[in-house]
Amino acid sequence: MTIRTILEYPDPRLNLPSQPVTRFDADLNSLVDDLLETLYSTSAIALSAPQIDDRSAVLVIDLSEDRSTPKVYINPQILAKSTWGFVEESCLSVPDIVGNVIRATEVRAQWQDREGRVIEDDLSGMDAVCLQHEMDHLAGKLFIDRLSIFRRLSIRARQAARSRSLRKSA
Helix, strand or coil: CCCCCCCCCCCHHHHCCCECCCCCCHHHHHHHHHHHHHHHCCCCCEEEHHHHCCCECEEEECCCCCCCCCEEEEEEEEEEEEEEEEEEEEECCEEEEEEEEEEEEEEEEEEECCCCCEEEEEEEHHHHHHHHHHHHHHCCCCHHHHCCHHHHHHHHHHHHHHHHHHHHHC
């Protein structure tokens, strides 16, 4: 297992869509292990393959207090959504930014596990929200893409100032 570098906005690789996983093999297991190791090296609760520069449709979530209950979603799909609301989100790929996003708090989802078995289940609350957030990454979207245009412009300006500051100190 390896802790991988997490891509940060505005890296254009974050906007590339993922490809479905077709081979359930040692390479896939290695990717899942790296995702979990990288996730556990942070204080976050979820991570997707595109965030570590891999185009596979894979994401991991662990909402447990002691980080002992990892959930692996391969080729996830949302089959139905209900009970919409505003949720506060943040993201490892967009550090120091928090925003309110409209998400379904109940979803019916289908995905595959590490062995390729198809699973279908109802998710609610933070499980549903995290899955949607990470699935956005699989589609090449960030949570900030769901914010108002004014909030996005503010974030871009802050990021540009941060980049200029980093270049001057280098």
